[in-house]
Amino acid sequence: MKINFKNILTVLLLASAHCVSAQFLSASDTSENSVKRYRNIIGSNKVVVDFIEYSLVQKGLPRHLRNLALIESGFDRRQVSGAGAAGVWQFMTAHANQYGLSEQSRSDLYRSTKTAMISLTQLYKKYNNWVTVVAAYNCGEGNIAKAMDAAGSSQYHIFCKYLPAETINHVKKYLNACYATGELESVLSNYNSSRMNTVFFVNGGSKTDNDPLEQTDINAGFNLDIVADELKVDMDKLLSWNPGITEELQTKGESTLRLPTDLMPDFLLRKNKILSRSIKAGATANTK
16 A cells, blocks of 8 residues: 555644644634624724725725724724824824825825725735734734744744734734634634645645746636635635735726636636636526
């Protein structure tokens, strides 16, 4: 009997990833009071939440990022922290200026949200998981770099002990909020997917986040959820390779789809099937 050591390694690493999720990254407060508190804040700010979620979808970002504004300010655009952070997204002046947002505009819901979308997209391109993005949003990329260097690792559950206590607590709040909104599994899956890519690279894997991307043109007939399903990739991963693709498909009717070199042949082979499934899904949705 031939033993496939590569498959054994894969199973062990996957099991390890689930252990990491359970041991290091989980909701620290799943009490009824915690869940009720977060849900009440969301329900009491429906207009603001709807606008933020619409903005996220337009930029191809996951809806759970609305929880960042939830824990930052409780969706209160008049909120000003003791450190001087202001608005729904709690921008510090330096962070705001980095993206061309004036100090006065930090409390402007429309402008600050537009700026937050840009910031979050760029942070995700750099860190490739939303847990580290939330941490970086709170304490800055410089502190993340120092923590990674001190720990000798780019994995949040390893380097987080070198971060400010406030940032560690901030990430815990985010995970608690995502538990309350039923999105914690998605966040942890995204983190473990990113972690596994790093592990496979260390062990000689063929695919990393730095692999070159190939591109092809698609039109609005393609459903991105179905593209992700056919290629067996996480939706957040697909969107990280293609920031802004959702908005471009909706406004222009066409866009460039970027995929890693090893996935592009699979897409081209399945292109007609993906389009057919997308059209059927669209027809079904329209009849409801």
